[in-house]
Amino acid sequence: MAKPNPSLYSVQKTFFWFAVTSVLLTASLAGIVYIDAKRDWKDYQKAFFKLKAEKATAELKQAASAVDKKELEKLRAEHSAARKTLESNSKSILDLNAKLTAAELEITKTKVVFQDLKQFEDSYRYYYEEYTAHHDPRAASYAAKLAEIKPRVQEAKIKLEKAEKGRDTVQAGLDALLRQEKEAQKKVDQLLDETTRIERKIEAVKPSFAKDLLNAPMLDFIAPTLEIQQVVLENLHDDYHFAKAQKVDRCTTCHMGIDQKGFEDAPQPFRTHPNLDLYLGSMSAHPIEKIGCTTCHGGNGHSVSFIDTAHTPRDEKQKAEWEKKYGWRDLEKWEAKMLPLQYTQAACAKCHTGTVEVPQADKLNLGRNLAVDLGCLNCHKVEGFEGLWKVGPDLTAVASKTDETWVSKWLQDPTRFRPSTKMPRIFHLENQAGADNAKLEDAAIVATAKYLHHHSAHPEVLRAPQGDAAMGEKLIKDLGCLGCHSAAGVTAGTHGPELSSLGSKVNADWLFTWLKDPKRHSATTRMPSLRLSDSEAADITAYLMSQRNEAFDSAAAPKADPKAVDDLILLNLQSKMRHEEAVAQLSKMAPDEKLLYLGERTIAHQGCYSCHDIRGFEQAKSIATELSDEGRKNLHQFDFGYVHDIPHTRQDWIRKKLEDPRVFDHGKVKGYYERLRMPHFGLSEVESEAITTFVLSLTQEEIALEAQDLLTTDEQRIERGRRLIQKLNCQGCHSFDGKDAILRSITEDPGAAPPVLHGQGSKVQEAWLHDFLQHPTTIRPWLKYRMPTFGLTDTETQDIVRYFALLDGRQTSYRGEVLQEVSPDRLAAGKELFEKLQCAKCHQITASSQAMGASFLAPDLTLTKHRLRSDWVIDWIKDPQAMQEGTMMPGFFPDMQSPLPDILGGDAQAQIEAIRDYLYRYDPAAAAESTAS
Amino acid sequence: MTMIKDAVNAFCSPVIIFTASMVCFYLFVRFPRQATSMAVSLPLLGLALAGFAFGLTDDHFRKIITTPDNVPIVGMLFIFLYFTWYAVRKGVINDQRMERGESTIEQTETNEKVLVFPYLIFIEFVMALAYAIVLVVWSIFLKAPLEEPANPTISPNPSKAPWYFLGLQELLVYFDPWIAGVLLPTFIIIGLCAIPYIDRDTDGSGYFSFKKRRAVISTYLFGFWILWVLLIVIGTFMRGPNWNFFGPFEKWDIHKTVPLLNINLSEIIFIKWLGIGLPKLWIVRELPGILLTLGYFMVPPAILAKTKLKSAYQKLGPVRYAVLMMLLLVMVSVPIKMYLRWAFNLKYIVAIPEFFFNI
Amino acid sequence: MSAPETPKKFDLGKFITESQIYKSIFRHGYTTSDRDRALSVMTNVFFHLHPVKVRKSGARFGFTWCAGGLSFFVFLTLVVSGILLMFYYRPTVEHAYNDIMALREHVPFGIMRELHRWGAHAMIITVWLHMFRVFMTGSYKPPREFNWVIGVILLVLTMLLSFTGYLLPWDQLAMWAVTVGSNMARATPFLGHEGPGAALLAIGDIQLVHSGSDVRFALLGGRFVGAGTLLRFYILHCVAIPTAVVVLMSVHFWRIRKDGGISGPL
Amino acid sequence: MSDSTTQPPAPPQPEAPKTPVAPAKPAAVTPDKISRRSFLSWAGVAWFSFGAATTGALSIVLRYLFPNVIFEPPTSFKAGPPSEYEVGVVDERWKEKFGVWIVRSSEGIFALSTICTHLGCTPNWLSSENRFKCPCHGSGFYKSGINFEGPAPRPLERYRIQLADDGQILIDKSKKYQQEKGEWNNPESFLVC
Known part of the structure; x- marks a missing residue:
């Protein structure tokens, strides 16, 4: 210590740096606090509360003006009067309060005594029971104790009750004094109930210093008013690849008005969700606490920032808007983004599986x-969509239908022949543009046509007789062709191809044969038979053959450039063998052989066989x-x-x-x-x-x-039926299951349209429906539309029958109606009613009834016993309008009042049942006889 | 603008950038005095900063540089450039003093002792505070990355190891995994540990110097700058999808296709030169490669011990000398293999896939 | 407590500095005398890492760059922030990612994660810098050889710490960086199932080293980076490696003193 | 830095006048004689802001311990329309999931906590004896939740109960009402219907 130590530098300088760094550190820590506290969602919540307060203030104004001022004045006056009375009685109130306190004291005292005794009693009882059960000699002593204490407990209890009664009396006296004031107050409160409620609401959202303090950084854990909102979804998980993470949606942190009515016009992010009855509402099908938000919309529900939640803009315009407003940028490293709004319905299918259609989507x-x-x-x-029918026509017998030139011209551009066709364009598209490619494409087209014709079957074709084209056009409109096709200048069904320019395509004999029985040409076709007569078929043939597409006819057919053919064949061969072998193979091929080979390769390459039946490609896999x-x-x-x-x-x-x-x-x-x-x-x-x-x-x-909308077995069966109905296009002609028929929309007279099939399952008997579907018969002779024969298999028929039954909540049994024994009197009454109500007037096809117009005609009643369900008949007679709106069938028993009080004592129910019973035994031949006699 | 960028991209091909770096490095250690003089280093610094600033005007370059996990590399580059310059410069100054017969700066003070408190403690304290500030500010302005949840079925393209291992990952291009991933790291660790046992000369301890330790320092700097930092930079900034090479201003196109066909030494010898086809037996097939490898590790040390490194051999003794040569040869083999790849598309010198043994 | 000399004025400073509590903590006066300064080093456990006096040349920032001290400091920072992060982090595949996201989204001062991550990167750079300085001043030379070796091991451990921590966010970046990094282990000679020589280790037809019994499996706790790896890396990151680092650091610091303090010319 | 090291250390000369009112500190015999006032002011700033930084860091750590959002089951739930509950019956359907008994008396419906006020066990409802009995230490409660036997110091707690907009009962467990505090008179502690 003797010699001073050398110094390195000035300590003062160090303190200067120490000071600087400390200050900077403090500042940077403040920076941390600042960025931690500054969150976008807080601003949104503040803005929302402001919006809410504004709305509530407006409501308050309205509510306040709704309050009856005079009434309020009056009630207030009453209240102050009551108060005055009360004040004048203040002395007695004080008095009573003192008494009340004394009474309470007394109760407490007696209660202590009672409870003390009671616990001993409970304990003694327990031991007594326990010892008695185990034959313990100590039981006797406890019996004695119990006996000793019982009266004391009883005594204490009486004392307690007495004390309580004393208190109640005093209390009653007090209440009586206070009642008037209380009631007056209550009346005032009741009148102001609404305004107080709104005021409280405003108070909750109004900004204030206290709230600012509670939301201040570092203090905001105590009781902040700005808080992250979340829904924890119990059954739903985020798929974290081999792990399921609990799904939680914090979207409502910013979208605060999403499940509240009244913010429909608010700016985003506060706007109310559309259709709260279907979404978000707790009674809706998709309550927010069960389904959340990201389940349907996608995105990251954990996040509370605009960008990290993975919002996806709808279009470029919205993108630009978001970039400006929120600094939006694409999240590169996040796959599960939100679905843009226009595609949100894609999410429905997550849970709604197995149905042909998703309701409301x-x-x-x-x-x-x-x-x-x-x-x-x-x-x-696509999983879940297997086993669908091939949508294109069967090409196994194409040669009998049309020629090679037409096929190759068609393949060049199908829309040139028929603008409405569903056949997509395959050749000559943009990635095959250029003269060289065009040559290759034409070669492939010609080869394809060649292949199809070469491998075509040649079923026997009938000879078409001469027909009347004008008649044919009428028949097309009348018979119901328009349920599936657009034709004869009418744009109608799109299920089948538009029937235009057929003259440029097919030959008359083939068309005639086809119309007579489509299944003859192709077993797999969806086209049913209308059971045409020869002349009908000939007329339609004549009409359709008269329709031509001149431009198409005059267009040049594509030519196969031999070099292009060779090139393509070489390309194909080279993929399988070495170049030289391929060249050798090619040189060995004859020109026709070349085309056939190329045709086969082209069909295989383009996968034509996926939509069309083509010979030689029965086992080919889709491409x-x-x-x-x-x-x-x-x-x-x-x-x-x-x-x-x-x-x-x-x-x-x-x-x-x-x-x-x-x-x-x-x-x-x-x-x-x-x-x-x-x-x-x-x-x-x-x-x-x-x-x-x-x-x-x-x-x-x-x-x-748990989260899925699982189908019951019955629902699955309904869906199977729906798929079949879609395939057969039943709804082209009949309205049912929520869809309106096309024919109904183009038929002027609703009575002339094919019948509506709502409630078909509870209307007709299963056995009858089964037979009818396989072999249609005429029920309504006045209808020109014809129920076609679909050539259904038994399974398909049963599926449809069950579908109709299940739609009406019925199970199929194929048990017919069992006729109950009926007394002759009742039958007679039925007959009388039948005649008096003039049922036969409509339900009988005569010249006079036909004159009334198709709408007034009704089915033949002889069919009833085999066709209809008896319970349906009852309901039908009771109130036809309820069963089928707009029906011409009159309601004879309005409000169950019979128009004919004489029969069966005027009992409407009995009368209807009598009619029913009569109908199930109705035999017009016998009836006619008896009338004649 | 685009022309400059294209030129930079072309310059940054692995061969050129690697060679250029080696040349610069050589110039630096050969002429340390000139290289660390203000007249040279200040313009160079200006050039580097200007180049960096220019790069930042490019979207792609900026994106890669500002990828959160890449930011530390940029920082590290500048820090180490400075400290390399600083250390060498101090060494040069000391060298000059010693040449003039003066003692080194450190020596002038070495007998004086100062109290730890406050002198050392205060420095440490203030530096710790400054460091804390750097960390906090860095954390405020740069968010830690968080990508999608881990998905074992989809690998990002490119998949990269943490940046400090990217030198090793880059070596995978040139070496079999067991060499790049296991052997070389082991040698790095062993080599580092071996330094004090090989360089035992206590002269030059405790002060900055260069001349006396030129060989040692050059080797160390070569290993650190060329084989470690440069490879990290290439691996991080210039390797894109499919581990393809991209210039600093070249957009990372996932579809970029480049010829990558490489051949083994055995194929060169037996097919290209001898034209007799590959022998069936692996030992025959790979004999040339094995001999070459053994020769590489045997012959140069033996020759050098007799000629150029005679004094070193005598100083170190056979064991130390052997270890040193082994380490040095392994180290030098890295650029050699890289050049062989670039020059001859050479894949492996020895390729015995039967045993997963490729060199 | 001693009575104040001038009872009129109450001196708060004196009151505090002369209390028994104060004196029990600080055993010497304010450090302006050499004796006090020496005492403050000797009586303070933190300062006691240092000797009372050091070479003047060694005390200079220009000589040490403070890199070693800063490495230690950033390690402490990482320990503190790491412990705090453990409050909110669960190393399971269900929770890990969401917990990290929570730090970004709503945990108060979730910036702790940034401090930890950037601290980790900074530590690697600082440790490299420390080694660089030690090399450039020739400070590894005898008698400090062994401490250099320890330093090398600490450097490796630092990188392993950072590597194991890299996996914990359980995002694509983490998983694939670790997959790529650990894939090299499968090529370890003899010990990795794709390493040279591994095929030779077999008893008859039975391979001894395969993807389920090699060094990579031991590291990952599975054949690929999965739930087991996450837990394993977590334990390595939070317990195993830090313990090793602390032990080796103690040795490292102690050896500095024993080897003659901060190096200087002889 | 390197420049300064070449010169021998020269102590800076004191320039500022000495402050006579400075507190008596042991006179330092140090080579670096410096201006006391500026030294003190820098030291003051330094220590003050260092203290601030330390306090700030510590309070940041403290705040860190209180998460803004936690994954707990929601504290409020909907318990169906009031018509589902019969007068005089203790409904146990929410006991497992939410820890609530819903009791309907002639005056109204209230939601009782299933936590015994003694040591937090879950009492059983013994419908034959018309009382809640805690299995742990034998506390007994009336149907109203009032304790009448055993060690329980106070009645069972009731939760806030309201009618939601859609007509369902809404029970909010985050708000409790205690009888001994007179809170059972609060209109939100029972549902009049």
């Missing part, structure tokens, strides 16, 4: 039906990608190629692909057979959006069974 349903209808699902495998999990397919698996004008999202890719299937080949150098193959369907915007929604809905996400 129109866009999704449209997309699904289009996918079925256009044959998308013929090529693309398209499976779409079962397309809605969740990883984004990087979508090849956008060099297309940069659309956002790189799943939905935009799908939509672009639908609208322009070959676009992703743009700018790529690919061989002829490497190019994209999806054909061009020429979809409208609405259609492509709907199909995109459908494709997005295809996910194999596992949803807990």
Whole structure:
């Protein structure tokens, strides 16, 4: 210590740096506090509370003006009067209060004594019972104790009750004094009930210093008013790949008004969800506490920031708006983004599985039906949509129908022949553009036509007699062809092809044969037989053959350039063998052989057999990608190629692909057979959006069974029926199951339209329906429309019968009606009623009844006993309008009052039953006889 | 603008950037005095900063640089550039003093002792505070990354190890995994541990110096800068989807296709040169490669011990000398293998896939 | 408590500094005398890492760059923030990701995660820098060889700490970085199932080293990075490696003193 | 830094006048004689802000311990329309899930907590004896929740009960009403119907 130690630097300087760093550290810590406290959702909540307060203030104004001022004045006056009276009695009140206190004291005292004794009694009783049960000698002593204490308990209890009674008396006296004031107060309160409620509401959301303090950083854990809101969803989980994380949605943190009525016009994020009766409401089908938000909308429910929740803009405009307003950017490293609003219905299918249609999801349903209808699902495998029919016509006997030239011209561009066709364009699309490619395409087309004709069967064709074209046109309109086809200048059904320009396509003999019995040409066709007579068929043939497409006729047929054919064949052969072998093989082929080979390769390459029956391709596998999990397919698996004008999202890719299937080949150098193959369907915007929604809905996400809308066995059977009904297009002619018939919309006289089938299941007997479907008979002779013969199998028929029964909540039994024994009197009464009510007037087809017009005609009643269910008949007679709105059947028993009080004592129920009984024994021949006699 | 960027991209191909770095490195250790002088280093610093600033105008470059986990690398680069410069400069100053017969800066103070409190403690204290500030500010302005939940079925393209291991991952391009992932890291650790047992000369301990320790320092700096930091930079900033090489201003296109076909030494010898086809037996097939490898590790040490490194051999003794040569040869083999790949598309010198043994 | 000399004025400072409590903690006066300064080092457990006096050259920032001290400091920071993070983190595949997301979204001062992550990166850089400085000043030379070796091991452990922590957020970045990083282990000679020589270790047809019995399996607790790996890395990250680091650090610090303090020219 | 090291350390000369009122500190015999006032002011700033930083860091850690949101089952639940509950019956359907008995007396419906006020066991409802009996220490409660035997110090607690907009009973467990505090008179502690 003697020598001072050397110094290194000035300590003062250190303190300077110490001070600087400390100050900076403090500042940076303050920075932490600042960024931690600054959250967007807090601003949103503040804004929402402000909005709510404004709304409530407006409500308050209204409520206050609704209060009857005079009444209020009056009640207030009453109240103050009551108060005055009370004040004048203040002395006695004080007095009574003192007494009350004394009484309470007394109660407490006696209660202590009672409870003390009571516990001993309980204990003694327990030991007494216990010892007695075990034959313990100590039981005797406890019996004695119990006997000793019992009266004391009783005594204490009486004392207690007495004390309580004393208190009650005093209390009653007090109450009587106070009553008047209390009641007056209550009346005032009642009148102001609404305004007080609203005032309290405003108080809860109004900003205040206290609230600011509670929401201040560091203090906001005590009782903040700005809080993260969340719904924890018990049955739902986020799929974290081999792990299920509890789903929680915090969306309501910002979307605060989402489940509250009254914010329909509020700015986002506060707007009320549309259709609260269906969504979010606790009594709706999708309560927020069970379904949450991200289940349907997607996105990250855990997050409370605009960007990290993975909001997805609807379109470019909204994107630009969001970028400006919220600093939105695409979350690159997050797959499970929200669905843009226009595709939200895709999420319905997560839980609503196994149904042909999802209730209220129109866009999704449209997309699904289009996918079925256009044959998308013929090529693309999708779980749950297997076993659909091939949508294209059977080509196994195409040679008997049309010629090679027509086929090749058609393949060049189907819409040139028929603009409304569902056949997509396959050749000459943008990725095959250019003169060289056009040659290759034409070669492939000609080869395909060649192949189809060469391998075609040649079933026997009838000779078409001469027919009357004008008559044919009328028949097309009359017989119901329009339920499925558009023809004769009427745009109607789209189930089958539009019947235009057939003269340019088919030959008359084939058409005649086809019309007579379509199944003869193709066993798999969906076209039913209308049981046409020869002359009917000839007339229709004549009409259809007169329709021609001149432009198409005059167009040149494509030619197969031999070099193009060789090139294509070489390409094919090279994929299987070495180049030299391929050349050798090619040189060995005859020209026809070449075309046939190329045709076979082309069909295999394009997958024509997925939609058409083609000989030689019975076992061929579909060529398209499976779409079962397309809605969740990883984004990087979508090849956008060099297309940069659309956002790189799943939905935009799908939509672009639908609208322009070959676009992703743009700018790529690919061989002829490497190019994209999806054909061009020429979809409208609405259609492509709907199909995109459908494709997005295809996910194999596992949803807990509790959360799913599971179908019962019966519901599954209904869906099976629905699928069949869709295939047969029953709803082209009949209205039922929520759909209106096409024919009904184009038939002027509703009585002339095919019958409505609502409630068919409870109306007709199963056995009858079964027979009818397989062998239709005439029920309504006045109808010109003809129920076709579909050639259904037994299983299909049973499915339809059961479908109708289940729709009406019935099970099928195929048990006919068992006739009850009926007294002759009753039968006679029935007959009398039948005649007096003039049932036969309509229910009989005569010249006079037909003169009234089709609407007034009714089915033949002799069919009743085999056709109708007896309970339905009762309901029908009771109130036909209730069963079928707009029916011409008169209601004879309005409000169950009989028009004929003489019969059966005027008992309407008895009368109806009598009519029913009579009907089930009705025999018009016998009736006519008896009338005659 | 685009022209400059294209030029930079072209310059940044692995061969050129690697070679250029080696040349710069050589110049730096050969002429340390000039290289650390203000006249040279200040313009270079300006150039580096200007280049960096220019790079930031490019979207892609900015995106890669500001990827949260890449930011530390940028920081590390500048920090280490500075401290390398600083240490070498101090060494050069000391060298000059010693040449003039003066004692080193450290030596002038070495006998003076100062109290730890306050002098050392205060420095530590203030530095700790400053460090804390850096951490806090860094945390405020840069969010930690959080991507999608882990998904074992979908691997991101490219999948990268943490940045400090990316040098090793980059080596995977040139070496079999057992070498790049196991052997070389082991050698790095062993080599680092061995340093004090090989370089035992206590002269040069405790102060900055360069001249006296040129070989040692150069080796260390080479290992650190070229084989570790440069490879990290390449692996992080220039390896994109499918581990393809991308220039700093080249967009990472997942579809980029480059020729990658490489051949083994045995194929070069037996097919290309001899034209007799690959022998069936692996030992025959790989004999040239095995001999070459053994030769690489045997011959140079033996020759050098007699010639250039005679004095070192005598100083170290056979065991230390052998260890040193082994370590050095392994280290040098890394750039050698890289150049062989670039020059001859050489895949493996020895390729015995039967035993997963490839060199 | 001693009575104040001037009873009129109450001196708070004096009152505090002369209380028994104060004196029991600080056994010497304010440190302006050399004796006090020396005492403050000797009586303070934290300062006691240092000797009372050091070489003047060694005390300079320009010589040490403070890199070793800062490595220790950032390690302490990581321990504190790491412990705090453990309050909100569960190392299971169901929870890990959501817990990390919670730190970002709504845990108060979830910035703790940033402090921890960037601290980890900073520690690696600082440790490298420390090694760099020690090398450049030749401070590894005898008698400090062994301490250098310990330093190398600490460097490796630091990187392993960071590597094991990298997996814990359980996002794509984490999982695949660890997958790529640990894939190399499968090529370990003899010990990895794709390593050279592993195929030779067999009894008849039975392979001894396969994907279920190799060094990678031991590291990951499974054939691929999964739930077992998460737990394993968590334990390594929070318990095993930090313990090793603390032990080796103690040795490292102690050896500095024993080897003659901060190095200087001889 | 390197420049300064080349010169021998020269102690800076004191320049500022000495402050006579400075508290008596042991005079330091140090080479670095410095301006006491500026030294003190820097030291003051330094220690003050260091203290602030430390306090700030500690309070940040404290605040960190209180999460803003937790994964707990919701504290309020809907218990169906009042018509589902019969007068005089203790309904046990929510006991397992939410820990609530719903009791309907002639005056109204109230929601009783299933936590015994003695040591927190779950009492059993013994319908034959018309009382709640706690299995742990034998406390007994009337149907109203009032304790009458055993060690329980006070009646069972009631939860807030309201009628939601859709006509269902809404029970909010975050708000409790205790009889001994007179809270059972609160209109939200029972549902008049």
